[in-house]
Amino acid sequence: MSRSLVETRRPPPPRARPRARVLSRASTSSVVARVERLGNPHAIDDDSIAHDVRYESDVFQCDGRAAYSTFRSSTTTRERRDLRELERAASARAVGPSAYVVRWSASFVPAKTRALYDLALNWPFGELEIEKRDILDKIGETSRFTYRALFRVLARAVREKKMRIPIAKIEGVSELTFDDDGKLTRHVERLTLVREMNAGRVRNKRIARDVLEYLDAWKPPGMSLERWDEIVEDKVDVYAVPGMRQLDVDGLEEDFADGGRVEDATALLGFFTLIILAFGFGFGSWYLARAHQQLELVRALDAALDA
Template identity: 30%
Template sequence: MDHTCSCSDPRTFASSGAQRLRWRIACGLLATLAGIILLIISPPRTTDALWAATPRPYPRHHARHPRLQRPWPPQGHPGRPWHTPLRASAPEASSAPVPEAEPTDATERVKALMRSATAMLVTDPAVLAPGVRLRTDLTELTGPEEYLRAGRIWGRRSREEFDELRYNVTRVAQTGPGTFVVQWTAYWVPPQMKGLVAFARSWPGVEIQWYDLMDRLDQRSKFSWAAVAKLFWTAATTGIMRLPISAMPGTTMLQFDAEGKIQRQQEDLMLIGAIRGGKVQNRRVAKDTLQFMLEVRRPPGILYEQWDQRLMADVGINQVPGMGQLDIEGMDPGDQNQYIEDISTILAFGVVVVLTFGFVFGYVYLQNLQAKADMMQRLLDSGY
């Protein structure tokens, strides 16, 4: 009996000791990986400015951004109006300013025509002249067939790629015989905010107030967790959640012939001219512009990659801070390079730590197997 006990005790002791060692190594490895992940995903310290969820109010003298009092129920949510009056921004970059004028029967007919349009293109072929020409910021189409085809494709993309896209015609004025200028703004829910919008709509007693970013084109968007906490705290205490909406202001010039058909249509998007002029520093606005141009204004038959390259070359969207391939939102170029170098250092250190733990764990595991093999051999040799 003594012989049996003397052989079983070392085996039990060695097994329990090896198990404790394995648990310690596993816990240390998990803690190291968790620390590396936290260091990598932690955003840079850009808390010196508020996030877009806490906007500064409009100056009262800002007359270029009238507030619209028209409710706007999106499709799919008939009982939920868009509670905030949306601001319609007059495109400063337009070469055809709209004068103040009393509405006439002609302007009302043009307004009704454009409000029934798809992606700001009319859908009735009877209104188009045989040689109608359509010119946008980067595209020129000729003929009713190409015009109507572009309207169908752009309308389909608007429904499939955007969430609750709406066009709001704000003003129509006649600037000459048969010439009309239409100011409009397209609004849609940003893709990255769909989850937050769904959460806010399902929050009892909370209403969404929308605002656009047209008054802060020259401000770099920055992020802070304190602003996120303030957003939810304000919603819980006041019942109002202010969220930024994507907006694309535009101006369309329509020229009619003697028969009342559209002979020429020219479109100018305010943000395209602003980006070309280096006036846009807000990454959110640049992303909205890129999304709108890639989907709603990409010509039929043009590949996605080709159109993206043309936007980068002709418009210069990638020159907006944060829109480069390695740009980090809210950081200066020097800070971006330092941050990228820090991430590379952390990743390299993490790889070394993981490999070291792997070698140590493998060595201990092999030693444990060798100890068990030696113990079993001694037991067999002793005739147990």
């Protein structure tokens, strides 16, 4: 009786992945991890940028590693220098083998709130609890100044030892695309508030001013402020926001002329009394004059009250 021989075939060994591709993916993951850690989609080293990289945002475009590196370096430096108490956060999600979507935010104390923030930091009646809060939930509300809001903010600071500081918060989405060598080839960036302004959904001039202050830090090196302002105004519908035109003046709303805010006079008297009792007549008079002249403090108070 003969035995039949059955040939046993083993499956072929798995094909080894190219070492270069494995390394490039590891390099890409490292770059994205750094972006998340620093909260900044511009936090990419020159060695990780392709020579033919393309950058595109709502207001600026450039091509080539030299131009992109100069822009991102300048932007990072200006943000740290000009945006007070800057805080960043970012999260990334892979949408392909070499593509990521980064959602990020940048929060800072805007120029129009700095006087109020300085007052809170130097409060003369002991420690004051400072509550920072963005006002993005007020995006569709028309903002205006009232002395009643001013009085209530400072009265709360005296009674409860708390002051709410409205801060700016800018949110954006960046799409990062890498090549097979792990080099960045494309960076597309959009600001959420620019989209909302261009769609006519922003009614709050404080938020509109926050956007403009943030975009000031994005001015490319070598470009004049005048030219940059022209570009921003061309790309962002700033004047669709109530109160943002050059002839718009804070405090001159229709209900003021109609007597609808006469009650502010009572609050104003209380505000004068509070300041004088708190700081003394000399300092109180000086502070009120300064706040009236510069308007840095008063423009933020409605937002501080409602935030």
